Amino acid sequence: MTATIAYDRQVSNLIDKLSATGHVTHKSYKKTSVTLHHNGGRLSHQGVLDVWKTRPASAHFDVDAAGSVAQYVKVNEYAWAVGNMAGNQRSISIEMANATLAPTWTVTEATWKNSARLAGWLFAKVIGERPSKSNLFYHHHWSSTACAGPHMDRIYAKVLAAAQEAYDHFKGSHPVPRSDIEPFPGASFFHTGKKSPIIAAMHRRLVAEGCKRYQSSANADVWGPGDAKSYAAWQHKLGFEGADANGIPGKTSWDKLHVPNV
Known part of the structure; x- marks a missing residue:
């Protein structure tokens, strides 16, 4: 039997059953x-397979x-x-069952x-890029259709x-900083092994404003990167100059980002 992805939750395996229909291109x-x-319906997994049989x-x-x-098709293969x-x-396609039908879907x-x-x-695990508006799509991105429906259009920001x-989460926790970078004062607070809400808020704000991620060596994403150079880069992007861009967390930085001081 063809194996499903190594997801951390159960995945029902319908790969071989769909393959038997001939509606898969194994490339x-x-x-x-x-x-x-x-x-397009309140369908079970089997119900979806039954539709695709014909x-x-x-x-x-x-x-x-x-x-x-x-799962019906291996992730790297072509799906119709x-x-x-x-x-x-x-693209890797994910179908979703509807709770209601037209017009709201x-x-x-x-x-x-x-x-x-x-x-x-x-x-x-497969694509190697963080989800964004440029790579997480609904069906209507590709062709003339209303799919995934007006309800999903309204909540796209939440889905993203x-x-x-x-x-x-799946990229893993707590990156290890390079040994040649000196931690900034207070780094122990941000590197507790848990996601820092302040660093996460900074990251989201900067990305929303079209700024590049300042991740230093850690490829830290929304994790606290744990070094003064990265933090100073964030401060520069926020408009701090000279001695104010010192790589040290401070109340002014939090206020400028509109996140709580802790």
Whole structure:
């Protein structure tokens, strides 16, 4: 039996059953994005498979109304999903069960949150890039369709944030700083092994303003990078100059970011 992904939650294996329909193109491609769909019905995993037995379509995953995951196509293979050859080659598609049908096509919170979590895992383990507006798509990005529906359009920002949170989790905790970088005062607070809410807030604010990530050697993402050079770079981007960009956490920095001082 063809194995599913090594996800940390159960994944129902329907890969070989879908392959038997002939609705899969067994050719591998480098994946660069994830695309979310609604499946057009309140369908179970088996219900999705039953549709694809007669309809020449496929996707890599389905997330049902309870949030459970099934896999139908190996992640690096071509799926007949987005109505666009380049999209089918380069994107990993996740179907989502609907809670209601037209015109709103709502999706339960359990479904979209677990879809976003799965997307975060795929970005961390397969694609190698953090989710963003430039690589986490809905079906209508690729072709003329309303999918994944108006409800999902309204909550895209929440979906993206959930996928980014999952990506950060799956990339692993607590990077180790280089030995040739001197920690800034208070680094022990930010390197407790838990995500720093202040550093996370700084990161989100800077990314929202189109700034580059100042991660130094640690590739730290939303983790506190633990060195003065990185913190000073953040301060420079926030408009501090001279001695004020000293790489030391301070109340003025927090106030400028509108995050709590601790």
